[in-house]
Amino acid sequence: MADVTFRDFAGAVMGNDAGRASSVLQQLLGLAPAPADAATAHFRGQMSSAGPAFMGKAMGLRTAVTTGTDAEIGALLVDCFGLAPDAVTGAVAVLRQRYPAGA
Numbered sequence: 001m002a003d004v005t006f007r008d009f010a011g012a013v014m015g016n017d018a019g020r021a022s023s024v025l026q027q028l029l030g031l032a033p034a035p036a037d038a039a040t041a042h043f044r045g046q047m048s049s050a051g052p053a054f055m056g057k058a059m060g061l062r063t064a065v066t067t068g069t070d071a072e073i074g075a076l077l078v079d080c081f082g083l084a085p086d087a088v089t090g091a092v093a094v095l096r097q098r099y100p101a102g103a
Contacts, residue, residue: 004028006062013044025081030094035087042082054080065099 004024012021018040025036046054058080064072073095074088083091 013040013047018044028094028098029077029081029083029087029091031087031091035083039081039083043080046080065095066101070096 004027006028009021009024009028012018012024018037021043022033022036022040025031025039026033029036029039031039043058047058057076061073061076061080064076070092073092077083077088077091078085
């Protein structure tokens with residue numbers, strides 16, 4: 001599979017393709033299939049219930065990844081994807097490797 005981005009995830013969510021969205025999260029965050037499915041469902045639920053306010057928060061993940069602290073990234077991963085604490089550390093590490101600071 002080609003290199004994926006959060007844009008691919010958003011496109012899959014907007015296209016109601018939960019399977020594709022989950023697959024993208026597996027790659028982006030280093031999640032196993034079941035946690036990626038749960039994270040996709042959490043994201044979709046938040047998007048539906050909180051609307052534009054949530055989408056602004058989700059889009060802030062890009063800034064956090066490039067200029068924020070691990071704690072800021074982790075907090076957004078919990079808010080946006082409902083990640084469990086044990087998954088956050090690994091997901092932050094995967095994001096840091098995928099998107100190195102200053103790159």
